Amino acid sequence: MVDKKKAQNLLNYIGKYVILTPEEELSLLSHISYRKYLKGQYIIQQGDVCKYECFVISGCTKMFHMDHLGQEHIIMFAIEDWWTSDMGSFISQTEADFNVQCVENTELIMFHRDIIEKLYEEIPKLERFFRQIVERALVASQKRIVRSFSLTARERYLFFKNQYPEIEQRIPQYMIASYLGITKEFLSKIKSQITLNS
Incomplete structure (x- = not known):
């Protein structure tokens, strides 16, 4: 079970979208995991299947695609209170197109894909929460595409x-x-x- 103090940023973030009861908070904390990564470590590598959706407690990550010439193409950064993973791989459970690497020493709260399904059953309002997160990510991605060519x-x-x-x-x-x-x-x-x- 993740210590509530370590997960307080996450609970505050969720509270902007849905209100959890103390019992629901305890259930959530019993299902998620906490992990520290060192600068330079990979959270997900291209070609692997992404099993986790990650919330950044502290630190900074970059998500990038490495082309056949060995050139990095950075898609996004994530700092405190942001989410990071290869969302396409996470949802479809296919090989990741992107790497997620720590730019700084980083602490994460991690949601395993199977655990999220259990959480949806136990705390239905979390499904609404995650839907809103995915919607926001999609909108941000589309706006970035428009900026890139306009x-x-x-x-x-x-x-x-x-x-x-x-x-x-x-x-x-x-x-x-x-x-x-x-x-x-x-x-x-x-x-x-x-x-x-x-």
């Missing part, structure tokens, strides 16, 4: 900087460049231009 690289960087200021301070520039779909040299050029114009 905004310039400079506009994409400014959006990232304004939307996720805390992340920018915590990750190397080459990772931001990968997320934006540009080279780190081009990102440096964009940042220099912004500094000159400000």
Whole structure:
């Protein structure tokens, strides 16, 4: 059973969507697991089947696809109170298209796929909660796709900087460049231009 203190961030997060009774909280805590990962460790690797949906208690992860040339294409980052996994693999139980790797030492609350089904039976309101989480992730993904082809690289960087200021301070520039779909040299050029114009 996960200690309530360790899971308090998760309980607070769930409380924004559904209200759990003390008994339901205890049931939830008895079904989930807690794990620490070191910087550089993988939570899921491309080609494996994703068994867990993970809530970040502390730390930072990146989700990326490695192409046949060995080039990383970062899809998203996750910090405290965010979720991370290969959602497609988790839902379909097929091979993961993405890696999830820790950028910092990271603590996670982990929901095994089989356990989620049990939780839905024991605490039906959690099914509504997870549905809303998946819906939000889908909307965010679609908006990111639109930004990728409708905004310039400079506009994409400014959006990232304004939307996720805390992340920018915590990750190397080459990772931001990968997320934006540009080279780190081009990102440096964009940042220099912004500094000159400000």
